[in-house]
Amino acid sequence: MAVDYDPYSDEAMTDATALYKEMRTEGCPHFMEKYNGWAFTRYDDVKAASLKAKCLDFTHGQTPGQLLLDEDVLESFATKNGSEHRKWRGLIADDFTIPAVEAQKPRYRELARELWDGLKGKEQMDVYRDYANRFFCINAGYKLGLPAEDAERYRALIDDILHRDKGQVGAVSERNQKAFAELAGHLGDYIAKIRANPGLATGYTKIYAEAEIEGKRLNDHELLMYMITLLILGSETTPMVIAAFFYFLDRHPEQKAAVLKDHSLIRRAFLETARFKQPSNMLARRALTDFEIAGQEIKEGQNLLFIYASANRDETHFKDADTFDIFRDDLEPNMTFGIGSHVCLGMHVGVEAGIVLIEQVLSEIADWEVIEDEVVRAYGEHLSGFVGMPIRFTLK
Numbered sequence: 001m002a003v004d005y006d007p008y009s010d011e012a013m014t015d016a017t018a019l020y021k022e023m024r025t026e027g028c029p030h031f032m033e034k035y036n037g038w039a040f041t042r043y044d045d046v047k048a049a050s051l052k053a054k055c056l057d058f059t060h061g062q063t064p065g066q067l068l069l070d071e072d073v074l075e076s077f078a079t080k081n082g083s084e085h086r087k088w089r090g091l092i093a094d095d096f097t098i099p100a101v102e103a104q105k106p107r108y109r110e111l112a113r114e115l116w117d118g119l120k121g122k123e124q125m126d127v128y129r130d131y132a133n134r135f136f137c138i139n140a141g142y143k144l145g146l147p148a149e150d151a152e153r154y155r156a157l158i159d160d161i162l163h164r165d166k167g168q169v170g171a172v173s174e175r176n177q178k179a180f181a182e183l184a185g186h187l188g189d190y191i192a193k194i195r196a197n198p199g200l201a202t203g204y205t206k207i208y209a210e211a212e213i214e215g216k217r218l219n220d221h222e223l224l225m226y227m228i229t230l231l232i233l234g235s236e237t238t239p240m241v242i243a244a245f246f247y248f249l250d251r252h253p254e255q256k257a258a259v260l261k262d263h264s265l266i267r268r269a270f271l272e273t274a275r276f277k278q279p280s281n282m283l284a285r286r287a288l289t290d291f292e293i294a295g296q297e298i299k300e301g302q303n304l305l306f307i308y309a310s311a312n313r314d315e316t317h318f319k320d321a322d323t324f325d326i327f328r329d330d331l332e333p334n335m336t337f338g339i340g341s342h343v344c345l346g347m348h349v350g351v352e353a354g355i356v357l358i359e360q361v362l363s364e365i366a367d368w369e370v371i372e373d374e375v376v377r378a379y380g381e382h383l384s385g386f387v388g389m390p391i392r393f394t395l396k
């Protein structure tokens with residue numbers, strides 16, 4: 001019997017792990033009549049579909065809400081196809097290579113130390129809210145040339161934009177819309193300032209404000225969409241992996257003891273956490289042409305959900321896929337950062353800065369304990385994992 005899957009059901013928005021398992025067993029792709037769309041849940045199918053570059057249309061958006069509910073599209077390189085996508089993404093791609101990220105590590109370390117120094121005297125902190133989320137929004141803001149305090153304020157607004165009340169379908173609440181209007185207002189004022197005085201712009205904002213590709217320059221609205229996209233994508237997911245790192249290691253004391261003893265295991269543990277609790281859950285595209293995946297004919301114009309969180313738990317790809325095991329020998333390849341032309345631009349930033357943040361804390365604490373009653377889980381169709389991770393810790 002077909003699995004009853006709706007990404008907006010309360011069950012799926014609370015925790016879709018069990019549903020994904022049923023869908024992988026049922027076979028894939030899974031057709032969702034209500035949305036004229038297909039959900040890809042198996043590793044091989046997400047991979048095969050992601051690599052069909054010429055069959056995928058990104059211009060209708062990347063989030064499930066944009067594709068399935070017709071929400072406004074945040075236009076940027078991420079919502080372009082083919083060579084246009086490559087050219088606009090390419091303007092900042094050099095800053096995301098392994099050597100470029102390596103060169104930024106001293107700055108990551110300094111910021112991580114500064115944030116941790118403000119927390120370590122307290123014996124308790126929320127790893128997500130007080131530490132990792134702050135780091136990544138300050139970093140994303142810095143790369144756009146925004147002052148740290150503004151970037152933190154903007155991140156709080158982004159959290160409000162992404163927040164879903166129980167049962168809420170899409171970004172329709174007053175809280176979502178007020179926060180979006182406020183964020184757009186602040187960034188709009190900033191853009192007006194740099195248009196009046198271009199010398200003030202730095203980082204990616206300067207690059208996109210000045211860019212001209214085949215005669216096309218970004219107007220103020222388009223520049224705003226780029227800034228919001230880079231602020232959101234640069235700060236939403238890695239803090240969730242860091243929160244989950246502290247959670248799952250605490251649930252597996254032997255693995256935690258091994259990591260506390262040997263910090264070179266932090267990398268493995270980070271990557272296994274990102275596999276086990278893939279934070280972006282799913283992204284969406286539309287079929288540009290007819291094509292076939294796993295014997296199913298996909299029709300032009302149909303919606304497609306690429307469910308990375310499910311692909312990363314595919315039992316035909318990972319041994320004991322539902323077991324958290326930092327020592328597994330099949331950690332890679334995985335679907336944590338996607339694959340194909342739209343593969344995560346910030347993957348090295350996420351991994352390297354994530355490891356720096358964890359190293360900073362583990363270098364000074366003897367142990368930690370998660371305060372389970374106060375853990376906050378993400379709710380909604382788009383992200384999966386933790387958005388609040390209070391821990392008690394003892395210093396060395």
Ligand code: HEM
Pocket residue numbers: 050077078079089233234235237238241274278279280283308335336337338339340341342343344345346347349350351
């Ligand atoms: C552990 C943390 C992260 C995870 C799990 C993650 C995951 C993903 C995934 C699954 C995609 C879609 C890939 C595809 O379509 O094949 C993506 C796209 C993207 N990510 Fe990440 N990401 C992370 C961190 C970051 C960071 C830190 C940044 C920026 C500094 C970033 C920027 C982007 C951008 C710009 C895209 C869109 C790329 C495009 O459409 O060309 N990500 N990410």
